[in-house]
Amino acid sequence: MAKNSHYPAYDVWEEHSEWDPHTRKIVGSRKTPQVACQFLTKEESMLLQTIVSVLVDEHRLEVLTYVTQHLDESLASPIGESQRKVGLPPKKELFRMGLAGINEESHFHYHTDFIALKREEQQTVLEEIAANRASHASSWSQVQAKDFFQKLLHDTVSAYYSHPLVWSDIGYGGPAYPRGYVRVEKGLTDPWEAKADGKS
Numbered sequence: 001m002a003k004n005s006h007y008p009a010y011d012v013w014e015e016h017s018e019w020d021p022h023t024r025k026i027v028g029s030r031k032t033p034q035v036a037c038q039f040l041t042k043e044e045s046m047l048l049q050t051i052v053s054v055l056v057d058e059h060r061l062e063v064l065t066y067v068t069q070h071l072d073e074s075l076a077s078p079i080g081e082s083q084r085k086v087g088l089p090p091k092k093e094l095f096r097m098g099l100a101g102i103n104e105e106s107h108f109h110y111h112t113d114f115i116a117l118k119r120e121e122q123q124t125v126l127e128e129i130a131a132n133r134a135s136h137a138s139s140w141s142q143v144q145a146k147d148f149f150q151k152l153l154h155d156t157v158s159a160y161y162s163h164p165l166v167w168s169d170i171g172y173g174g175p176a177y178p179r180g181y182v183r184v185e186k187g188l189t190d191p192w193e194a195k196a197d198g199k200s
Contacts, residue, residue: 005169010194012167012174018192023175030163033066038076039092044099045072050115051102054122055153056160063163070159071095088147098148101139105129108136171196 013031016024037045049068058064075092088094105125106114114122128134130153132146139148160166167174171194183190 006196007168007171007194010168010171012164012172012194015174015192018179019175020178023177027164027174030066031062031165033062033069035065035069035072038072040072040075040095044096047099047103047113047115048072050122051099051126051152052156052160054119054126055156058160060165063160063165066163067156067159070162071155074155085147088151089143091151094143094148094151097139097143098145098152101134101137101145101148102126102129104137104139105134168194 013027016027019027035045035049040048045068048071049064052067052071053059053064056067075095081091084090089097102125103114105128106112106117106121109125110117110121114125117125125134126149129145130149132144134140134145137145161170164174173190173193179192181190189195
């Protein structure tokens with residue numbers, strides 16, 4: 001996404017000294033993620049990272065690694081889901097079946113694993129799943145392909161937009177606590193906020 005940034009000269013991390021220690025620690029950990037595969041297997045983790053790259057059109061490894069790590073940690077967590085669609089299996093089962101289903105669809109159409117496909121082929125597989133037109137994987141007999149896709153997309157995008165590099169891309173200045181905003185009138189920005197195209 002960085003190639004589309006309206007704030008190419010902006011780096012939100014330069015403001016980290018203004019954040020409280022707890023926030024600095026959390027955001028800082030997102031800059032240097034490491035996937036420990038607490039729930040996913042190594043193969044599932046690599047597959048998920050490839051899928052994430054396609055879904056958010058992202059190539060920066062630190063961002064992709066963080067999103068994959070975040071999803072893996074959420075799957076490993078003993079904390080339950082706040083809500084789940086009627087008939088949908090628990091998240092742990094849903095992701096395991098869904099990832100297997102994506103690979104099965106890839107083999108049906110292209111005779112190889114999803115991660116080995118060309119980008120446009122990967123997009124085609126995911127588009128079929130999103131439209132609920134995928135029917136060649138045994139996983140889809142237990143769960144609707146589109147239901148898995150919607151959950152995957154939601155969780156991926158939520159994690160993606162919590163990474164500081166993506167914050168910089170969209171001009172988000174990060175947590176305002178404890179500093180707070182001063183220029184709250186419409187159209188005005190505080191000195192520490194992003195300026196379009198790097199303008200001051």
